[in-house]
Amino acid sequence: MNDDRTAFAQRLLASAQFECSAAALRQTPPPDRPEVAFAGRSNAGKSSVINRLTRQKSLARTSKTPGRTQLLNFFTLRDEARLVDLPGYGFAKAPPSLRRDWHRMIEGYLQGRDSLVGLVIIMDARRPLTETDIQMLQWCAARPLPCIILLNKADKLSKGAAGAAKQQVIRAIEGAATVELVSARTGTGLDAAQRAVIDLLLPQSV
Ligand SMILES: Nc1nc2c(ncn2[C@@H]2O[C@H](COP(=O)(O)OP(=O)(O)OP(=O)(O)O)[C@@H](O)[C@H]2O)c(=O)[nH]1
Ligand SMILES: [Mg+2]
Structure with missing residues (x-):
């Protein structure tokens, strides 16, 4: 692994700052820099993973109550890139009615957001590939948009079971x-x- 590239990735992610929340697509910031969005079943740990990746304990709000994040939350990495908590x-x-609104907004965002360069799907490693996870993969394939699956909560499984889930x-x-x-x-x-x-966001730099 390239150490410079890892250090660069860590520094850029650590610069994340909350920018804005959007309840509708017309409220999203201008598509003026590359962005990667984080999707996943409620409670899979999207917000927790964003906090870990950026080494900031409370950048994205986490909760024991599923459905905490109802908005698209935008975080800016200097003025070079963005992360989006869906x-x-x-x-x-x-x-x-809420599910229908969600479906319409997320589909519109994934299909129409010009600055979107990749999707991270967070899954609970104990319950991966739900019906909507698969729908997400299909939307990515249709665009096409590169996709990373992070199987989270690996700490809840033995090493063997986690490896088997990944395979x-x-x-x-x-x-x-x-x-x-x-x-x-x-x-x-x-x-x-x-x-x-970072490889999705800035494939050319460093
Ligand atoms: N054991 C364990 N718990 C985790 C992990 N990641 C998140 N959690 C817990 O899972 C719960 C949900 O985490 P969130 O990050 O709020 O999940 P979310 O996907 O953002 O949920 P919504 O915003 O409701 O969609 C919290 O109680 C976290 O502490 C992990 O890797 N291991
Ligand atoms: Mg959340």
């Missing part, structure tokens, strides 16, 4: 994404995830 899906208690996902998705095991709690796999995110 609202979670699969929240059992969400009313159908199972790799086989199932047939090359549609790269797959890494991570834990936002312990930091497992986060170096590789930092590199992967």
Whole structure:
């Protein structure tokens, strides 16, 4: 692994600052720099992973209550790139109207956002590839948009079970994404995830 590139990735991610929240696509900031979005089932740990990647404990709000992040939250990395925390899906208690709104907004965002250069799908390593996770992969393939799957909460599985879960996902998705095991709690796999995110955002630099 290239140490300079890793250090660069860590520095750029650590510069993340909250920029704005959007409840609708017309409220998103201008598409003036590359951005990578984080999607995933509610409670999979999207916000926790963003905090780990940026080494900031409370940049993105986390919660024990699923459905905490209902908005698109934009974080800027200097003025060079952005990270976007998307609202979670699969929240059992969400009313159908909210699910429809979510579906329309996320599909519109993934298909139409010019500055979007990649998607990170966060999954709970114990329950990967939900129906909506697969829908996300299909939207990425349609655009096409490179995709990283982070199997989070690896700390909840034995090493053997985590490795087996990863192999199972790799086989199932047939090359549609790269797959890494991570834990936002312990930091497992986060170096590789930092590199992967920066490689999507700024493939040419350093
Ligand atoms: N054990 C363990 N718990 C984690 C990990 N990552 C997140 N959690 C916990 O999982 C819960 C949900 O984390 P969030 O980061 O808020 O999840 P989210 O995907 O952003 O959820 P929404 O915003 O509701 O969509 C919190 O209680 C976190 O502390 C992990 O790697 N290991
Ligand atoms: Mg969240």
